[in-house]
Amino acid sequence: DAMVIQNPRYQVTQFGKPVTLSCSQTLNHNVMYWYQQKSSQAPKLLFHYYDKDFNNEADTPDNFQSRRPNTSFCFLDIRSPGLGDAAMYLCATSRDAVTGVSYEQYFGPGTRLTVT
Amino acid sequence: AQSVTQLGSHVSVSEGALVLLRCNYSSSVPPYLFWYVQYPNQGLQLLLKYTSAATLVKGINGFEAEFKKSETSFHLTKPSAHMSDAAEYFCAVSEGGYNKLIFGAGTRLAVHP
Numbered sequence: 638d639a640m641v642i643q644n645p646r647y648q649v650t651q652f653g654k655p656v657t658l659s660c661s662q663t664l665n666h667n668v669m670y671w672y673q674q675k676s677s678q679a680p681k682l683l684f685h686y687y688d689k690d691f692n693n694e695a696d697t698p699d700n701f702q703s704r705r706p707n708t709s710f711c712f713l714d715i716r717s718p719g720l721g722d723a724a725m726y727l728c729a730t731s732r733d734a735v736t737g738v739s740y741e742q743y744f745g746p747g748t749r750l751t752v753t
Numbered sequence: 754a755q756s757v758t759q760l761g762s763h764v765s766v767s768e769g770a771l772v773l774l775r776c777n778y779s780s781s782v783p784p785y786l787f788w789y790v791q792y793p794n795q796g797l798q799l800l801l802k803y804t805s806a807a808t809l810v811k812g813i814n815g816f817e818a819e820f821k822k823s824e825t826s827f828h829l830t831k832p833s834a835h836m837s838d839a840a841e842y843f844c845a846v847s848e849g850g851y852n853k854l855i856f857g858a859g860t861r862l863a864v865h866p
Binding site for chain 1: 785787789794795796797798799802804843847853854856857858859861
């Protein structure tokens with residue numbers, strides 16, 4: 638089945654130690670998103686890629702970076718995690734207007750990040 | 754700017770009872786509207802979507818929602834709740850050419866025997 642995969646599902650890192658979360662998709666969608674979701678809150682968009690074009694949300698801290706080496710993969714890098722970065726990180730994909738509009742986003746299972 | 758309001762952060766129903774989760778939106782253009790469900794420690798799963806076709810939309814797991822433009826609402830219903838429906842539900846509106854989603858704050862549904 639076509640899907641969005643996130644690894645690892647659970648990640649523990651130390652305060653200030655860089656960490657990378659990964660996302661892959663078999664849907665062949667050209668738009669990919671990273672969200673941060675804290676406990677009992679709605680997902681908050683950090684940034685998205687339209688193909689290789691990177692689009693940062695205005696309030697996303699510089700501590701968060703992303704890479705998309707190809708259509709299938711996207712990475713979230715947290716350069717110096719703080720205690721406040723502990724959250725669920727969700728990857729999502731969608732298909733854009735050029736290839737056929739679907740509007741909805743398809744989410745992966747998420748990676749729960751703990752910062753010690 | 755578009756926004757979504759979900760009335761009731763917690764809703765509790767008995768098994769077999771009607772489920773009604775409320776969502777109101779604001780939008781200056783015809784909106785695209787979605788309901789997602791999230792189980793503990795899982796990602797979001799699409800329940801249903803409204804994309805300017807039929808105003809009554811049927812989704813998975815017996816859920817449906819009705820788009821009412823005059824009320825700017827998109828409430829989610831299910832005739833008979835099941836224990837497995839206990840989860841967090843998010844209403845969202847689409848904004849922009851890149852399908853950016855604006856989420857409501859979510860409603861946690863509890864189903865008791």
